Amino acid sequence: MAGKKMTFEYRKGQEIKVRIIDIGMRGEGIGKLEDGYTVFIKDAVVGDYVRASIMKANKSYAYAHLDQILQASPHRVEPLCPVARQCGGCQLQALSYEQELVYKQNKVRADLIRIGGFPEEEIDAVMEPIVGMQDNPTGPWRYRNKAQVPVGKNSAGRIVAGFYAGRTHSIIPMADCMLGQEINKDIIDRVLTYMEIRNVPPYNEETGKGLIRHILIRSGKFSGQIMVCIVTNGDSLPYESDLVEHLQNIPGMTSIVLNVNKERTNVILGRKLRTLWGKDEIEDTLHVYDVTEDGAFVPAAEAVTFRISPLSFYQVNPEQTQKLYSLAMNYAHLTGKETVWDLYCGVGTISLFMARRAKKVCGVEIIPEAIENAKQNAARNGIENADFFVGKAEEVLPVYVQTRKAAGEDPDIDVICVDPPRKGCDSKCLETILEIRPERVVYVSCDPATLARDLRILADGGYELRKVQPVDQFGHTVHVETVCLLTHS
Numbered sequence: 001m002a003g004k005k006m007t008f009e010y011r012k013g014q015e016i017k018v019r020i021i022d023i024g025m026r027g028e029g030i031g032k033l034e035d036g037y038t039v040f041i042k043d044a045v046v047g048d049y050v051r052a053s054i055m056k057a058n059k060s061y062a063y064a065h066l067d068q069i070l071q072a073s074p075h076r077v078e079p080l081c082p083v084a085r086q087c088g089g090c091q092l093q094a095l096s097y098e099q100e101l102v103y104k105q106n107k108v109r110a111d112l113i114r115i116g117g118f119p120e121e122e123i124d125a126v127m128e129p130i131v132g133m134q135d136n137p138t139g140p141w142r143y144r145n146k147a148q149v150p151v152g153k154n155s156a157g158r159i160v161a162g163f164y165a166g167r168t169h170s171i172i173p174m175a176d177c178m179l180g181q182e183i184n185k186d187i188i189d190r191v192l193t194y195m196e197i198r199n200v201p202p203y204n205e206e207t208g209k210g211l212i213r214h215i216l217i218r219s220g221k222f223s224g225q226i227m228v229c230i231v232t233n234g235d236s237l238p239y240e241s242d243l244v245e246h247l248q249n250i251p252g253m254t255s256i257v258l259n260v261n262k263e264r265t266n267v268i269l270g271r272k273l274r275t276l277w278g279k280d281e282i283e284d285t286l287h288v289y290d291v292t293e294d295g296a297f298v299p300a301a302e303a304v305t306f307r308i309s310p311l312s313f314y315q316v317n318p319e320q321t322q323k324l325y326s327l328a329m330n331y332a333h334l335t336g337k338e339t340v341w342d343l344y345c346g347v348g349t350i351s352l353f354m355a356r357r358a359k360k361v362c363g364v365e366i367i368p369e370a371i372e373n374a375k376q377n378a379a380r381n382g383i384e385n386a387d388f389f390v391g392k393a394e395e396v397l398p399v400y401v402q403t404r405k406a407a408g409e410d411p412d413i414d415v416i417c418v419d420p421p422r423k424g425c426d427s428k429c430l431e432t433i434l435e436i437r438p439e440r441v442v443y444v445s446c447d448p449a450t451l452a453r454d455l456r457i458l459a460d461g462g463y464e465l466r467k468v469q470p471v472d473q474f475g476h477t478v479h480v481e482t483v484c485l486l487t488h489s
Contacts, residue, residue, distance in 0.1 A: 010037065010057040016064065020048045020073070023103050027091025027478045029066075039064050042166075043085050045095050046103070047073025075099040080141065081178045088166030089177065090476040097132070097140050101472060104480040105130045108448045108470045116452030118459070123468065128295060130470040130480075131327075136319045140475030143317045145284070147180045147217045148268055149188060151195075151202040159195050159202055161188050161215060169205060179476065181219050183250065187228055190246040191215050198239045211237065213261060214268050218308055219252075220284035221318040227255040227282045229310040231269060233262055244277045255279045257310055273310060281307040286318060288353060289326035297323055304352045306377050313346050313370055320473045324444065324481055325353045327469055328417060331442045331485035334358045338414035341438075343393035343429060348374030348386065350417055350444070355386045358415075363388045364396045393418070394426035401436055417442040424450030427457075434461035441486040446473075451482055464489045 010016075018031030018039055029044025038061040041052050049071035052064035069076075079085070079093035092100050105127075112123050133140040151161045152171045162174035176185040194200065195212060203210040216229035228247055230237065237243060237258065247256055256277040261270030273280075288302040308314050315321040328350055332340060334357035342351040345363030347370050355361045355378070363386065365371050374388045389396050401411045416438045418425055424447065433441060434457075441463060445451035459465060467485035474480075 010054055010062055012054055012057060014054045014057075015051060015067070016054065017049070017051050017070065020044045020046050020050065022046065023092075023095075023478070025478060028063075037061070041066050043094065044069075045073045045076045046099065047075050081174075083162075083172050083174050086165050086172050087163045087174065088168075089163050090179065091478050093476045097134065097475065100140075100476070101130050101132045104472060105470055107478075108451075108468065108480060108482050111448035111452040112455065112468065114452075115449055116456045116459075118452075118456070118465065122465070126465055127468040128470075130472055131295075131320070131323055132472045133320060133475050140472070141178050142181060143319060143475060144177075144179045145181070145219045145221050145314070145318055146316045147177065147184050147215075149175075149184075149215045149217070151192075151212050151215060152204070153202055159192055161192060181217075183219070183226065183252070184217050186250060187217055187226075187247065188215055190250075191228075191230070191243070194239075194243045194246045198242060200238060203233045208233075208264050216259070216269070216310055218282060218310070218314075220282050220308070222287075223282065223284045224252045225254040225282035225284070226250065226252040227257065227308070227310065228253070229257040229259050229269075229273075231259045231261050235260055235272075240276055248277055253278065254282050259310055269311060271311075281309045281312075283307050284314070284318065286322050286325070286349065286353075288329070289322060291327055291330040297326065300326075302353075302356050304349070304377070304381050306347065306349070307373075307380065311369065312373055313367075315349065315473075317473050320471060320481075321349070324471045324473060324483060325350050327471070327483045328419075328442050328444055329353050329357065331467060331483060332358075332415045332417065332440060334415070339412050340415045340417060341397065341413050343397065343416065343418045343425075344420045345374060345388065346370050346419070348377055348388060350419060351386050351388070352377060352381060352383055354417070355383045359385065361386045364391060364393045366390070366392050392426070393420075394428035394432070397429065397436075398432045401432060411436050413438045415440045415442065417444065419444040420450075422447040422450065425454050430454060430457050430461075433458065437462070437488050439488055443482075443484040443486065445482045445484070446479065448480065448482060451484070455484065455486070458486055462489055463487065 020029035022030040028040045028042045031039045051068040054064045056063045075096045084093040149161045160173040162172045175188040201210040203213040214231040218227040258274045260272040285305045288300040289297040340358045340361045342363040345365045351361045351363040371388045371390045378386045404411045463486040469483045471481040
C-alpha cells in the first residue's frame with residue numbers, strides 16, 4: 001500500500017549490519033536500522049559500521065553482540081587496558097578522549113533541553129566547554145585514589161584478584177587497572193603472595209566460606225600516603241605479622257587495617273576496624289583555585305587537609321575535585337559577608353572550601369559518620385565558622401527556616417549549594433529553596449537527567465540559569481559532573 005511504512009520483525013540470533021550514531025547511558029553504541037529500529041551494541045563506538053547478532057529483541061529496540069567491526073570509526077582507539085572489553089569498570093576506553101569529552105558535553109546539553117525543557121539558545125548561551133583531564137599530570141589515566149579489588153579463585157583453583165565483569169560477580173583477573181595508581185599492582189601481588197604462602201582462602205560468595213573478600217587501597221594523591229585495608233570474613237587473619245611484613249616497606253605505606261565483614265551481602269565494608277600496623281588514617285590535601293573569566297584555574301593560597309579512614313567518603317579524583325569545588329565556590333561569589341548552606345555536604349568538602357571566603361557555612365548530611373568527619377576536618381584546618389547538622393536536607397532546612405520565622409527572624413541565607421546523589425534533590429528541599437529565595441543557588445550534579453529535572457523546578461519558581469559547567473570527573477566512563485549557577489530573578 002502506497003505510503004505505508006515498512007516494518008520488519010527481528011529475532012534472537014539474527015545478524016544485522018548497522019552504523020553507530022550515538023552512545024547510550026551505559027556506554028553502548030546505538031544504531032538505527034533502515035526502518036528506524038534501534039539497536040544497542042556494547043563496545044561499538046560512534047562512527048563504527050559493524051556486524052552484530054541480536055541477543056534480545058523487543059518491539060522497538062534490541063540488544064546485540066558486536067561480532068565484527070566492518071569499518072572502524074575515526075574516533076576509535078586501542079584501549080590501554082587489555083581487559084577493557086570484559087571488565088565492567090570502563091565503558092569508553094575504545095573512544096578517543098577528545099570525542100569522549102564531546103559526548104559528555106552533548107549529554108549534559110541534550111538532557112537540559114529534552115528533560116529540562118530549556119530552549120536550545122538559552123542553554124548554548126550559558127553552557128561552558130567541559131573541563132577535561134587532558135592537562136592533568138597523568139591525563140585521563142591513573143586518576144583514582146581508591147581501589148576496591150575482589151579476591152576469589154579461578155577455574156583452576158588459583159587465587160586471583162581483579163574486577164567484576166560487567167553486571168556479573170565473575171572476577172576478571174587484573175592487578176593493574178589503568179585508572180588506579182601504579183603502586184596498586186605491587187600491593188595486590190604481595191597480598192596474593194601472602195595468601196598463597198600461608199594458605200589463606202579467599203571468600204566464596206556462594207558458600208559464605210573463606211576469609212579474604214576484598215583488598216581496599218586508598219592513596220593520598222598529594223601526600224603520597226597509602227592505606228591498605230583487608231576486608232575479611234573473620235575477626236583475624238592467620239600470620240598477620242607476615243602480611244604486615246609483606247606490605248610495610250612499600251614506599252608511602254602509612255596504614256594497614258583489617259575490616260571485618262561477616263555478612264552475606266554485596267556491601268563491601270563492614271563496620272568493625274582494627275589497625276594492624278601504622279596509623280588509623282591517612283591524610284590528603286585539596287587545593288583551592290581561583291577561576292578566571294576565560295575559565296583558567298589559578299592556584300590560590302587556600303588548601304584543606306582531610307583525614308581518610310577505610311570508611312570515609314572522599315572523592316576518587318582529587319585533581320578534578322579541586323577544579324569542581326573551586327568552580328562551585330567561584331559561582332557562589334563570596335565576599336566574606338554571606339551565609340551559605342551546603343546541602344548533601346558529605347564530609348564537608350565544599351563547606352570547608354567556601355568557609356574561608358564566607359561569613360558562615362552550615363552543612364547538612366544524613367550520614368552521622370560523615371558529619372563527624374566534617375567537624376573533625378573543620379577543626380583540623382582551623383575553620384571555626386562552619387557548623388554541621390545530621391539529617392535529611394529536606395527536613396533540616398525547613399525546620400531551620402520555620403524556627404527562624406516563628407521567632408520573627410529572617411532565615412538569613414544568601415547562598416545555597418546542593419550536591420545531591422544521583423537521584424537529585426528531594427522535592428521538599430527544592431520547595432524550601434523556593435520559599436527562602438536565596439540570591440544564588442549553586443547546584444553540583446553527578447547525573448544530568450535529575451539535574452535537568454531539578455533545574456526546571458527552580459526555573460519555574462523564579463530562578464534564572466546563569467552558568468552550566470560540565471566537568472569530567474571519571475574519565476573513560478559514561479559519568480559526568482556538572483556545576484550550575486542560578487540567580488533569583
